[in-house]
Amino acid sequence: TLNGSFGAAVVADGTGILLNNEMDDFTQKPGVPNLYGLVQGEANAIVPKKTPLSSMSPTIVARDGKPFMVIGSPGGSRIITITLEAIVNVVDHGMNIQEAIDAPRIHHQWLPDTVYIEPFGLSPDTEKLLAS
Structure with missing residues (x-):
């Protein structure tokens, strides 16, 4: 999934595939709005081996x-x-x-x-x- 226009704005060499910028789904600073104006808390902070909160719901x-x-x-x-x-x-x-x-x-x-x-x-x- 891509957050924002063109994801990270980086294309993987030889593939034509845009790399995502899913790191924005983590809380960079608790209580501070992200790219989409959403406010998150400490529970979604960036830590090793953690998956960010996601709304995907097949x-x-x-x-x-x-x-x-x-x-x-x-x-x-x-x-x-x-x-x-x-x-x-x-x-x-x-x-x-x-x-x-x-x-x-x-x-x-x-x-x-x-x-x-x-x-x-x-x-x-x-x-x-x-x-x-």
Whole structure:
């Protein structure tokens, strides 16, 4: 996965493959926002042999004990929200997978304490109610 445009901006000789800059997924300084404005704590600090926190969440949904849906998504810190909302749209709201993917999304990161609402994600009256 690449964080930011063109990852580390380094191409492995003879391959044409961009090297990633996944180190940004670690906390460089607890409490200080990273490249995407996300604030992390000491638990995700850079230490030897450690894997950084990741939102990657490939998911298999079963129905009656059999695979019903296999889903995953790009989207950085929003991956978990995107995946859950798509599953809920299919399972609970009867959408087909394309409708579920195309549906507007809402995301709250926790830190920073900001709610992201895609256009038409909520009705204006619901947005006002939540803001009050």
